[in-house]
Amino acid sequence: MALKPNIKLNTKRRFFRRQIRKIKFLIKHPSFYVPIISIVSLLIASFTLYHIFQNSSAIKVTPNSKIVIISYDNIKRVIPTKQKTIHALLDKLNIKLRPGDVVEPSLNTPINQDDFRINIYRAKPVAIDYQGQLDYVMSAAKTPRAVVDQANIKIYAQDKVYQKASLNFIKTGVIGSEIVIDQATPISLSLYGKIIPIRTLATTVGQFVKLEHINLKKGAQLIPSSATPISAGMAVLVVEKGMKMSIQNQTIPMPIQTIYDSNLAYGTSAIRQTGSAGQEVITYQDNLINGEVVSQTQSQVIVTVPPVPEIVVEGTSLSGIKGDMALAGIPARDYQYADFIISHESGWCPTKAQGEHYCPAIPDNPYTPYGYGLCQATPGYKMSSMGSDWATNPITQLEWCNGYADSRYGGWYNAYYHWVHYRWW
Numbered sequence: 001m002a003l004k005p006n007i008k009l010n011t012k013r014r015f016f017r018r019q020i021r022k023i024k025f026l027i028k029h030p031s032f033y034v035p036i037i038s039i040v041s042l043l044i045a046s047f048t049l050y051h052i053f054q055n056s057s058a059i060k061v062t063p064n065s066k067i068v069i070i071s072y073d074n075i076k077r078v079i080p081t082k083q084k085t086i087h088a089l090l091d092k093l094n095i096k097l098r099p100g101d102v103v104e105p106s107l108n109t110p111i112n113q114d115d116f117r118i119n120i121y122r123a124k125p126v127a128i129d130y131q132g133q134l135d136y137v138m139s140a141a142k143t144p145r146a147v148v149d150q151a152n153i154k155i156y157a158q159d160k161v162y163q164k165a166s167l168n169f170i171k172t173g174v175i176g177s178e179i180v181i182d183q184a185t186p187i188s189l190s191l192y193g194k195i196i197p198i199r200t201l202a203t204t205v206g207q208f209v210k211l212e213h214i215n216l217k218k219g220a221q222l223i224p225s226s227a228t229p230i231s232a233g234m235a236v237l238v239v240e241k242g243m244k245m246s247i248q249n250q251t252i253p254m255p256i257q258t259i260y261d262s263n264l265a266y267g268t269s270a271i272r273q274t275g276s277a278g279q280e281v282i283t284y285q286d287n288l289i290n291g292e293v294v295s296q297t298q299s300q301v302i303v304t305v306p307p308v309p310e311i312v313v314e315g316t317s318l319s320g321i322k323g324d325m326a327l328a329g330i331p332a333r334d335y336q337y338a339d340f341i342i343s344h345e346s347g348w349c350p351t352k353a354q355g356e357h358y359c360p361a362i363p364d365n366p367y368t369p370y371g372y373g374l375c376q377a378t379p380g381y382k383m384s385s386m387g388s389d390w391a392t393n394p395i396t397q398l399e400w401c402n403g404y405a406d407s408r409y410g411g412w413y414n415a416y417y418h419w420v421h422y423r424w425w
Contacts, residue, residue, distance in 0.1 A: 142272045144163045223237040374394060
């Protein structure tokens, strides 16, 4: 009996033979398939990278969270957080601080606005030349005095503290900066019978008198002589015969030096160097009649303890919603007053209605008869005079607020003054 041909088997064989012939053709002619494979590969790679980027960089903002920009270790992270302070956020992110690191603003600063900026400066090796010896510390402080303060080295206002490049690596063991402390010598000044403890960088009594601007009037005697070298604990006397003098101690206010930094958010600040008040001695010549003092004439002022300036850095970055103040036409001189009022009225939430304790992404009730928006306009829809997008656009709201401050109070400062005294505006 004749065998019937297996139709299915023959079909499969013919299919595979055709595929083999196609493969042999493509191998012999790569120009047909290389461009196609390249295009497909690029499409797959682009699709993959797009989804990776979307999943990794998207910022998911949750109600009542603030957007924080934190810079450290040469990276910058933009994250939403509900943490109340910088310290709590760093703990949450498990960002460890090492001895000598500096955080600006300080760790206890509240996170109270979007685009809040945190900068972590990592400590670097610094050599401190102190009493003829080198101390080695790790510090990220911005001024020489702040570095010394971090190292817990006791210094006085009269000491000269300065920074220089460390050129002798073999001596210091440090590549970078070196802090030098020139210590002032403690002495006592007897000024017309009044004993005043003082420190000086002078090397002789004459130089000390000159540096302290001590006026030696005719008939006054300086003990010891001008050429005498200064030594620790010595007494310098100014004696004036035939004249009665009075002395008054007075405090010199601590000076404040402000530095503006665009790496910090507007409204935040940090102390880069702790300052201190100074002391001065004012001498008066008593004018006598029949042995009674009838008047006094100021003779001279001697600074016994110079004041140390406190260096404060103020943030100037107006990124994010606060940057809209400039776009809304609010003058830079009024930023601080507008910021104060809006922070207290709505916490910079353009969709907040009066009584709400969170910032809704979409307004719940913009037509409430009560306060609404950044400035809590009452009712909120009166801001429609500035634009139809009044319920959600912070610039439109700020334009209305700016006009309100001018028309009702004559400006933001007066509006701020009213708010401070009455807790509303």
